[in-house]
Amino acid sequence: MKMPRILLMDEPLSNLDARLRLQTREEIRRIQRETKITTVFVTHDQEEAMSISDMIVVMKQGVVQQIGKPQEVYDSPVNLFVAKFLGTPPINVFRGNIREGVLYIGKDALFNVKGAVSQEVYVGIRPEGFVLHPQGALTCHLNGIEVMGRDISVVSTNEACENTVIRSIISAKNSVDTNDQTVRFNVMLDKVFVFSRESEERIYFETEQTGE
Numbered sequence: 001m002k003m004p005r006i007l008l009m010d011e012p013l014s015n016l017d018a019r020l021r022l023q024t025r026e027e028i029r030r031i032q033r034e035t036k037i038t039t040v041f042v043t044h045d046q047e048e049a050m051s052i053s054d055m056i057v058v059m060k061q062g063v064v065q066q067i068g069k070p071q072e073v074y075d076s077p078v079n080l081f082v083a084k085f086l087g088t089p090p091i092n093v094f095r096g097n098i099r100e101g102v103l104y105i106g107k108d109a110l111f112n113v114k115g116a117v118s119q120e121v122y123v124g125i126r127p128e129g130f131v132l133h134p135q136g137a138l139t140c141h142l143n144g145i146e147v148m149g150r151d152i153s154v155v156s157t158n159e160a161c162e163n164t165v166i167r168s169i170i171s172a173k174n175s176v177d178t179n180d181q182t183v184r185f186n187v188m189l190d191k192v193f194v195f196s197r198e199s200e201e202r203i204y205f206e207t208e209q210t211g212e
Helices: 018-035 046-052 070-075 080-085
Strands: 006-010 038-042 056-060 063-068 092-099 102-105 108-114 119-125 130-132 138-147 151-157 166-171 182-187 192-196 206-209
Touching (some): 056 070, 056 080, 063 070, 063 080, 080 092, 080 192, 092 166, 102 119, 108 138
Parallel strands (some): 006 038
Antiparallel strands (some): 092 102, 102 108, 138 151, 138 182, 151 166
C-alpha cells in the first residue's frame, strides 16, 4: 500500500448526491485522521471546506485571501469576499455609512463605533446575528418565515441590502407575527463586520450598542 507524504484531492465529491457526499466526506476525514497523511482538499463548496479541514485557505482568482482555522476565518473575515464565501445561508450585506462615530444602515443607527473615520461602508451581518426585538435598531420589510425545525428563517427585505432577501436565523421559540409588514432586529456585535466601500477590506474598531 502506497503511503504518500501529501495527498491532493481536487473536488472529489462534486458529482455525488447530497447524502452520499456527506457520507463520503466523513469517510475521507476518518481515513485522513487514521493515516495522518497531509491532505490538500480543493473544493468550491464552502460547507464542505469548513467541515472537513483543520486549516482553510480562501483564494480568489489564484490569490490567497485568508488562511486560518475554519471557525476563525468564519468569525473574523479579513475582507468582503471571504465573508461572502463562507456561510450557509450566506452573509447579509448592506450598504451603510459611518457618521460621527455611529454605524448606520439607511436611517437606522446600529451601534457606536469608536475611532472610526466617517465613510461609506458595506455592513455584513451573519444570519444568526439577528435578535428579534419589537424596538430593534434595524427595521426590515417582512416577507414571511421558513420553519426549519429548531430554527426559523425570517425572510425580509431592506432598501440598503445587497442580497435579494435578508435571511435571519432565530430560535423556533420566537413568535413572528406574519401579519405585520415590518420586522425589527437588534444585532449581535460579534456577528457584524464592516468593510470599506472602496477596497472591501475589513475595518476594525471598538463597538458598543447605541444608548449604552
